[in-house]
Amino acid sequence: MEQNELAKLYQAYGKGMILYAWSLTKQQSDAESLVSDAFYRLSLQEEAPRDIKFWLFRVIKNGFIDQQRRKKRWQFSLLNQEEKSIQQQPDERLIEQEQHQALYDSIEKLTPPYKEVLIFFYFLEWSIQEISNFLNLSNGQTRTILYRGRKKLKEDLSHD
Structure with a gap:
């Protein structure tokens, strides 16, 4: 306009x-x-x-x-x-910090589209639409990448 x-x-x-x-x-x-x-x-x-x-x-x-x-x-x-x-007691806080570190390490292992979408969605709190616009993807593609990224993250964390 x-x-x-x-x-x-x-x-x-x-x-x-x-x-x-x-x-x-x-x-x-x-x-x-x-x-x-x-x-x-x-x-x-x-x-x-x-x-x-x-x-x-x-x-x-x-x-x-x-x-x-x-x-x-x-x-x-x-x-x-x-x-x-x-x-929380100090030992509980330490365990929680280790869990957060494991989560961050697992996210770092992911390949770029999964890593980016998870960071945008969970840490930056972007909507699916905002992520789609930024990455030039359709909403469906973004949702699929988010789903697969969660799945890979879950598999990686369950092995640890």
């Missing part, structure tokens, strides 16, 4: 989109970030979506849901780590 078209769309829908995003996030900066992301995604489209207004609002809603999922995962993992560190 061209800059002129984006500017006109922002003039037409921007205030409503920020209000909607603010109703979801309750924070001005997060709302502006969601609206900005929606227009960025629109600028990447080769052809304009059929119902641009509804498409933009859907992108905002999906972006908000993704943010909440990331926050929830992050908070949950932080809480689990705090609980574990309080409850």
Whole structure:
């Protein structure tokens, strides 16, 4: 899309989109970030979506849901780590560190497509779509590589 078209769309829908995003996030900066992301995604489209207004609002809603999922995962993992560190004895922490090291070593042994997809998916928390776009693969190919990578990782870890 061209800059002129984006500017006109922002003039037409921007205030409503920020209000909607603010109703979801309750924070001005997060709302502006969601609206900005929606227009960025629109600028990447080769052809304009059929119902641009509804498409933009859907992108905002999906972006908000993704943010909440990331926050929830992050908070949950932080809480689990705090609980574990309080409850664990030094020998238990050592065993856990060795298990993490074994996992990292097993991932390093994998060939590039499996290794990359596993790192992107689990450590960088990229979506299947983001990985597919980055590696120029279809979503199905990416899912297959992820499945096979998990399988190879499981086999390698079960031998140890």
